[in-house]
Amino acid sequence: MTPGELALAAGNYTPVTHFILLGFSNDPDLQKLLFGGFLLIYAMTVVGNLGMMALILTDSHLHSPMYFFLSVLSFLDVCYSSVVTPKLLVDLLASDRSISFKGCVVQMTFFVMHATAESFLLASMAYDRCTAICRPLHYGYVMTRGTCLQLVAASYAFGGANSALESGNVFARPFCGPNQVPHYFCDVIPLLRLACANTAVAGVILYVFSALVLLLPVSLILTSYSLVLLAIGRMRSAAGKEKALSMWAIAIFYNTVIFTHIQPQDPPMIPAAR
Incomplete structure (x- = not known):
C-alpha cells in the first residue's frame, strides 16, 4: 500500500488542499540558469506564434486552408505553453x-485539452496536405471554409472530452497523503x-484512452503519408515535391510527443527540499 492508502485506512489524515511541485532542482544557481533558458524559449514561442497569426490574418494571399490550420496551430502552441510555463518560471525563482x-485541476484540464486538440489538428493538417497533393482538382471543393472550421471544432471537441475524462479519472480519487509532486x-x-x-x-483507463488519442490521429497521418509518398513518386514538378515536404514538420512533432508521453518507465523521483 502507498503512504496515502495507509493514512486513509488508518483514518488519520487531512485532505490535501494544495500540492508542491518539486520541479527540476533545488540548486539556486541552476534554477537561475533554467529560468533564463525557459524564459527565452517561452518568449520566442509566444512572439513567433503571435507573429505567425498576425501575418496570416493580415495577408490575403495566405487565406487558404493550409495557412488557416497553421494559424490555429500557432494559437494552440501559445495556449499549450502558457498553461505550464508561467507557473514554472515563478517556481524557479520562488x-x-x-x-x-x-x-492543479485547472492546469491539468487545460493542458490535456490543448495537447489533445493539437494532436487531432495535426491529423487535420495531414489530411489537408494529402488532399492538396493527391486530389488537386477536387481540393477547393473538399477543403471549404466550413470543412476547415468543422475539423478545428472536432479537434477541440476531442480535446475537451479527453480532458474531462482524464482529469475526472484523477481527481475523483481522494488525496490525503503526500502532496509533493515529482514534476514541474x-x-x-x-x-x-x-x-x-x-x-x-x-491506470488502465488512462493508458487505454491515451493510446486511443494518439493512435487515431497517428493512423490518419500515416495513411496520408502513404498516399502522399505514392503521389510523390508520380510527380515531376519541383513545386509539387516542395509542397509534399511541408508535411514532415508534423512527423517531427509526433515523434517528440510519442517518445515524451508514451513511456513505460516511471519518471525519476526528485527529492524534496530539506
Missing part, C-alpha cells in the same frame, strides 16, 4: 512552489500516484 488543489506541473501520472485509493483501474 521558495514556495505550492499550487492550490483547484489550480500537474501532470496526470505523477498525481495519480499520490492518490490514496487503489489506482490500478484508473
Whole structure:
C-alpha cells in the first residue's frame, strides 16, 4: 500500500488542499540558469506564434486552408505553453512552489485539452496536405471554409472530452497523503500516484484512452503519408515535391510527443527540499 492508502485506512489524515511541485532542482544557481533558458524559449514561442497569426490574418494571399490550420496551430502552441510555463518560471525563482488543489485541476484540464486538440489538428493538417497533393482538382471543393472550421471544432471537441475524462479519472480519487509532486506541473501520472485509493483501474483507463488519442490521429497521418509518398513518386514538378515536404514538420512533432508521453518507465523521483 502507498503512504496515502495507509493514512486513509488508518483514518488519520487531512485532505490535501494544495500540492508542491518539486520541479527540476533545488540548486539556486541552476534554477537561475533554467529560468533564463525557459524564459527565452517561452518568449520566442509566444512572439513567433503571435507573429505567425498576425501575418496570416493580415495577408490575403495566405487565406487558404493550409495557412488557416497553421494559424490555429500557432494559437494552440501559445495556449499549450502558457498553461505550464508561467507557473514554472515563478517556481524557479520562488521558495514556495505550492499550487492550490483547484489550480492543479485547472492546469491539468487545460493542458490535456490543448495537447489533445493539437494532436487531432495535426491529423487535420495531414489530411489537408494529402488532399492538396493527391486530389488537386477536387481540393477547393473538399477543403471549404466550413470543412476547415468543422475539423478545428472536432479537434477541440476531442480535446475537451479527453480532458474531462482524464482529469475526472484523477481527481475523483481522494488525496490525503503526500502532496509533493515529482514534476514541474500537474501532470496526470505523477498525481495519480499520490492518490490514496487503489489506482490500478484508473491506470488502465488512462493508458487505454491515451493510446486511443494518439493512435487515431497517428493512423490518419500515416495513411496520408502513404498516399502522399505514392503521389510523390508520380510527380515531376519541383513545386509539387516542395509542397509534399511541408508535411514532415508534423512527423517531427509526433515523434517528440510519442517518445515524451508514451513511456513505460516511471519518471525519476526528485527529492524534496530539506
